Amino acid sequence: MMDFINTFAEIVRLSMFIAIPLIIVALAGLFSERSGVVNIALEGIMVFGAVISSLMIGILFNNTDLSGQWLFIIGMLIAIGAGVVFSLLHAFASVNMKANQVISGTALNIFAPAFGVFLARAIFNVSKISYPTREFFIKKVTIFGLDLSNIPVLGPMFFTKTYITVFVGILILVIAYIILYKTKFGLRLRACGEHPQAADAAGVNVYKMRYAGVLISGGLAGLGGLFYIVPISGNYDPLYGVSGYGFLALAVLISGQWKPGRIMVMALLFGFFAKLSNMTDLIPLLDNMHLSTETLRIIPFVVTLFVLMLTSKNSSAPRASGEPYDKGKR
Amino acid sequence: MKNIWKKFTTAISRFFHDDAGVSFLASTLAIFAGILFSFFLMLAFEPSDAFRGLSIILSAGFREGMSSLGNVVVKSTPIILTGLSIGFAFKTGLFNIGATGQLTVGAFASIYIGVHWTFLPGYSHWMVAVLGAIIVGAIWGVIPGILKAFFNVHEVVATIMLNYIAMYAVSRMVQDFVFESLKSESQSVHPNAVIPKMFLDKVFPDSSVTGGFWLAILAVIIIYIVLNKTTFGFQLKAVGHNKDAAKYAGINEKMSVVYAMAIAGALAGLAGAVIYLTTSGAHISTTYILQPEGFDGIAVALLGLSNPIGILGAGIFLGYIKVAGLYLQTLTFKKEIIDIIISAIIYLSALSIVFKSLGRWLVKIIDRLNAKDPEPVAKTGGDE
Numbered sequence: 001m002m003d004f005i006n007t008f009a010e011i012v013r014l015s016m017f018i019a020i021p022l023i024i025v026a027l028a029g030l031f032s033e034r035s036g037v038v039n040i041a042l043e044g045i046m047v048f049g050a051v052i053s054s055l056m057i058g059i060l061f062n063n064t065d066l067s068g069q070w071l072f073i074i075g076m077l078i079a080i081g082a083g084v085v086f087s088l089l090h091a092f093a094s095v096n097m098k099a100n101q102v103i104s105g106t107a108l109n110i111f112a113p114a115f116g117v118f119l120a121r122a123i124f125n126v127s128k129i130s131y132p133t134r135e136f137f138i139k140k141v142t143i144f145g146l147d148l149s150n151i152p153v154l155g156p157m158f159f160t161k162t163y164i165t166v167f168v169g170i171l172i173l174v175i176a177y178i179i180l181y182k183t184k185f186g187l188r189l190r191a192c193g194e195h196p197q198a199a200d201a202a203g204v205n206v207y208k209m210r211y212a213g214v215l216i217s218g219g220l221a222g223l224g225g226l227f228y229i230v231p232i233s234g235n236y237d238p239l240y241g242v243s244g245y246g247f248l249a250l251a252v253l254i255s256g257q258w259k260p261g262r263i264m265v266m267a268l269l270f271g272f273f274a275k276l277s278n279m280t281d282l283i284p285l286l287d288n289m290h291l292s293t294e295t296l297r298i299i300p301f302v303v304t305l306f307v308l309m310l311t312s313k314n315s316s317a318p319r320a321s322g323e324p325y326d327k328g329k330r
Numbered sequence: 331m332k333n334i335w336k337k338f339t340t341a342i343s344r345f346f347h348d349d350a351g352v353s354f355l356a357s358t359l360a361i362f363a364g365i366l367f368s369f370f371l372m373l374a375f376e377p378s379d380a381f382r383g384l385s386i387i388l389s390a391g392f393r394e395g396m397s398s399l400g401n402v403v404v405k406s407t408p409i410i411l412t413g414l415s416i417g418f419a420f421k422t423g424l425f426n427i428g429a430t431g432q433l434t435v436g437a438f439a440s441i442y443i444g445v446h447w448t449f450l451p452g453y454s455h456w457m458v459a460v461l462g463a464i465i466v467g468a469i470w471g472v473i474p475g476i477l478k479a480f481f482n483v484h485e486v487v488a489t490i491m492l493n494y495i496a497m498y499a500v501s502r503m504v505q506d507f508v509f510e511s512l513k514s515e516s517q518s519v520h521p522n523a524v525i526p527k528m529f530l531d532k533v534f535p536d537s538s539v540t541g542g543f544w545l546a547i548l549a550v551i552i553i554y555i556v557l558n559k560t561t562f563g564f565q566l567k568a569v570g571h572n573k574d575a576a577k578y579a580g581i582n583e584k585m586s587v588v589y590a591m592a593i594a595g596a597l598a599g600l601a602g603a604v605i606y607l608t609t610s611g612a613h614i615s616t617t618y619i620l621q622p623e624g625f626d627g628i629a630v631a632l633l634g635l636s637n638p639i640g641i642l643g644a645g646i647f648l649g650y651i652k653v654a655g656l657y658l659q660t661l662t663f664k665k666e667i668i669d670i671i672i673s674a675i676i677y678l679s680a681l682s683i684v685f686k687s688l689g690r691w692l693v694k695i696i697d698r699l700n701a702k703d704p705e706p707v708a709k710t711g712g713d714e
Contacts, residue, residue, distance in 0.1 A: 040486075089677070099680035102425065103632050107677035110629065114669030121666075122375040239619070244494070247427070251487040294502035297618075301491040305477070312482040 007282050009157040014278060016162075019264075019271030020169035021046075021227040025249035026256060026263045027176045028220035033258060034180065035213025036193040036206075037094045038322040040105035041087070042221050043246025044112035048086040049222025050229045051116035053079035054236045055123065061135070069164060072136045072230070076168070076223055083222020084215050086112070091214035095207050098324035109246075117238040136230055138162050165227045172220070177260045189213055193318035196325040206325045221246070255308050257316050269307070273300035339696040357633060357679050361647070364675035368667050383658060383667065390654030398653060400537025403530070404610075406649025408433070410546045411601035412627025413645050414553055415594040417636035421557060422590035423570030428474060428489025429598040430624025431496035436467035436599025437606045437614060437621075438500045444519030444607060445508045455522035460545070460603045467599015468592045470496065475591030479584040485591070493620055501616045515613035516606075525607045542604030547642070549597060554638040556593075566590050598624065626652075629676055648672065 025042050032039035039045075057075040060066050066074065086108065093104035140149040141159035148159040158166065180186040191199035192209040200206050228242045229235070252270060256263030277296035280287045365387065372380040386393075391402045412429040419426035440463035443455075450458055474488035510517045528541030557563040568576040569586040577583045601623060606612050630648055634640030655668035 093677065093680050097681050100632075103676060103680035106628050106632060107673045107680060109673075110625075110669050110676065111673035114666040114673065118371070118375075118666045118670065244490070244620070247490045251490055254484045254487045292502055294498040298495050298498045301494045305483070305488060305491050308483045308487060309477060309481045312484070315482055315484070 005153055006156060009153055009155075010282055011272065011275075011279060012157045013160075013162065014275045015268055015271035016166050016169075017231040017271070018274045019267040020165050021224045021232070021245055022249050022252050022267040022270060023264055024169055024172055024227060025221050025224035025246060026252040026267060027172065027260065028217040028224060029250055029253040030176070030180075030258060030260065030263065031189070031213050031220065032217035033213075033253070033318050033321045034193045035189050035210045036196055036318060036320045036323065036325065037091070037210050037214050037217075038101045038105065039087075039090065039214065039217050039221075040102055040250065041090050041108035041246075042217075042224075042249055043242065043244065044105070044109035045083050045086055045090075045218050045221035046225035046228065046242045046246045047112040047116055048108075048225065049079040049083040050225030050236055050242055051112070051119065052082035053222070053226045054229060055120065058124075068135055069138075072164065075226060079222045079226040080219040081222070083218040083220070083225070085218075086222070087214050087218020090218070091211050094214070094324065095210045098326065101322055101324075113238060113241045116236070116241075120236075120238070136163055138164065163231050165231055168223075169227065172223075173260060173264060180260065185212075190318070192325075193321055196320050196323075200325075200327065210325065224249070251304060254317075255304060255311065257311070258318060259316075266304075266307070270300050270304055273303050276300070336700065339700065357635075360675050360678035360681075363678050364671050367674045368671040371670065372667065386657050387651070387654045387668075387671070390657050391650045393657060396534050397536040400530075400534025400539040401653045401656070402646065402649045403534060403539050403543050404537060404649075405652045406645045407543045407546045408601040408605045408623045409626045409630050409648055410642055410645030411549060411597050411604065412623050413630025413634060413641040414546075414549055414627075414638060415597035415601070416627045417631035417634060417638070417641050418553055418557070418597065419590060419594040420631060420636040421570055422566040422586070423573070424478070424485050424587065424590055424594070426471070426489060426591070426594045426598075427486055427628070428471070428492050428624075429594070429601070429627045430620045430622075431489065431493035432467040432470045432595040432598035433602040433605075433621050433624050434493075434496040434500050434614075435470045435602070436463035437602030438503060438516075439463045439466035439599070440523075440603040441504075441508055441516050441519060441606050441614065444523030445517050448520050448522075450522070452522060453526070455520065456525050456607060459519070459523045459607055460525065460600065463599045463603035464596045465599070467602065468596035471591040471593075471595015471598070472588060475588040478591070479587040493624070497618060497620055500614065501618060504614050504616055510613070513613070515615045518609075518611075518613070519607060521609075523607055524609050525604065538608055538610030540604065540608050542607070545600065545604060546645075549600065550638045550642045553593075553597070557638065562589075598627070601627075629672055632676055633679060 025046060028045070029039050029042055053075045056078045057071060060071060060074065090101075090104050090108055093099040094101040139161060140147060141162065142148065149155045151159065178186075180190065188199065188204045189209050189212065191202070191204060192206050192213070196206045199209070224245070225242055228245050233240070233243070248270070252263055252266045256266045274297075276283075276286065276299055277293055280296075365384075368387070369380060369384045372383045376383075391399050412433060415429045415432070416426050440459045443459040443462045447455065447458065470492060474483070474485050474492060477483035477488045478485045504516045508516045525540040525542050525545070527539065528544050530539045530541060530543060555563075557567065565576070565581045566586050566589065568579065568581055569583045569590075573583050576586070602621075605623065606614065626648060630641055630644045633647070634642070634644035651668055651671060655665040658665065658667060
């Protein structure tokens with residue numbers, strides 16, 4: 001029995017590394033779409049955040065005394081800032097210019113990886129950006145001298161061999177839920193995505209709210225980029241970028257029906273199946289089937305498709321998402 | 331004098347009331363601005379190479395005469411087809427991010443037939459290989475079509491999932507069925523399965539150009555006719571504009587989605603065939619990388635305004651720019667600068683409203699100037 005619980009805890013711990021960036025970036029998409037702007041640029045913003053923060057962490061690590069978690073936290077702030085700045089382009093195009101949001105997003109998606117390589121080559125003469133991710137690894141979480149890793153079940157699940165990304169991710173999920181559903185700002189934001197004319201009539205500045213939605217989205221997606229790099233890949237390789245996690249997050253957002261709770265469930269589900277290939281030694285049944293790596297890697301995508309098939313009948317997309325808001329239009 | 335001025339002003343105001351004219355102007359300006367932007371970027375980081383970089387970008391297609399132009403044709407053929415796939419889907423109200431996956435499975439089908447079905451005599455071999463790619467691509471497109479029509483699964487998500495499934499599955503199947511283990515990539519196809527040059531080698535000697543370009547042109551013509559001259563195309567477009575209204579008019583809106591995705595998938599599958607049915611050493615590698623041509627197709631479709639003829643032009647333009655990327659390898663700047671140019675162009679073309687509002691503003695001023703005249707400038711006003 002104890003064995004089973006430990007295995008389960010280990011599975012959750014591994015799944016979390018995939019699920020956390022997906023949750024954060026799906027929430028990024030949520031804020032944008034709830035305000036009425038489709039953000040297909042999540043992938044590009046992730047890449048941008050990952051590149052800029054990786055570069056800066058590398059520079060700071062080599063030139064200052066900063067190290068460990070403080071360096072990581074500064075890196076996170078840089079990633080958020082980079083994402084916000086980059087998403088300004090999308091906000092400007094889709095709010096002020098009433099541009100086609102898919103086109104603007106596609107442009108950002110193409111720009112970010114190219115610019116990342118360009119910048120890395122121009123500054124460092126390298127294309128692959130790596131830095132000490134080991135610095136950020138936490139063996140055991142201790143708070144005020146208490147070793148939390150000894151807690152049964154929760155200890156091995158959350159507090160051993162982990163990164164702070166997990167805690168930051170959970171915190172962001174909670175905060176996002178509170179902002180969207182328990183504050184005036186959240187109500188107004190959602191109104192702009194459902195019926196901007198009505199929101200405007202009620203005195204809400206639709207343009208401002210949409211800017212807020214896109215910029216929050218940019219910050220979260222930028223952070224998601226860093227959270228992909230640190231636990232999953234360990235360096236920024238332009239050949240793979242963030243491996244399509246921005247697009248996967250978009251899938252998580254849609255299959256999560258634009259609701260934070262469901263987004264978390266879908267992300268964890270995807271994370272679990274995505275990590276199956278690393279779990280063959282944990283799950284004997286899986287090991288006995290002798291599946292190829294490729295088969296194991298296909299599984300999460302097939303499962304997501306099936307879940308979508310069963311749950312998509314009543315889609316609850318924000319109604320005005322993707323439509324530029326025009327004051328004169330009735 | 332006054333008359334000329336008036337004619338001039340009316341012409342301007344008329345031009346800015348015409349959407350197609352503005353769109354064309356916007357695209358052209360966007361292309362210039364995009365190239366200018368990349369020039370400034372090069373100037374900022376590597377001033378000594380910037381001018382050479384710019385001249386390479388502008389002259390790439392002619393650097394080695396017709397053979398360079400031949401490379402432009404080679405590069406543009408698949409992206410014209412994926413652009414057509416995505417543009418066609420756009421016209422029917424669908425966003426086909428899955429061109430990559432459809433291209434990948436199509437490519438595998440064509441290579442499999444090209445390597446193994448050597449019993450096919452002469453020309454029939456490449457034709458069957460191309461046909462196989464089209465059919466398999468269409469099937470891969472039908473899956474998200476059915477999911478969208480009958481299960482309400484968003485096509486963007488479904489096609490993203492299918493991209494990855496295709497990538498992993500093809501990587502596996504290449505290893506199982508058509509593996510060249512020394513280079514860890516797919517085997518070369520039988521010479522009979524290579525698409526013949528169809529006179530293009532006379533025009534573009536010393537390049538790896540194939541008749542695939544004619545297939546792309548043929549596809550452009552067929553899609554143009556289907557969209558603009560047939561009831562079927564009209565129905566698909568009607569569903570794209572307003573699903574409910576189309577249903578009310580008696581169109582089977584569910585099957586329309588399935589047909590549209592099948593055609594989009596077939597076009598992307600064909601793109602896979604034209605990339606790999608050549609002698610130029612194109613092989614599917616077993617690394618986990620999504621085929622870039624599928625994403626380039628999004629850029630082509632957007633720049634070409636989803637119009638088949640526009641897509642042909644945009645595809646050739648992007649092919650040209652990509653060839654420039656190959657020549658840039660000799661400088662400090664590598665291919666990245668090309669993607670930066672493309673993204674800048676797409677972004678600016680999204681801002682076409684700037685030009686439109688500029689036009690409206692101009693019209694307003696002209697109206698005010700001509701206010702004393704009894705004959706007012708034609709002004710329609712309103713939006714959309």
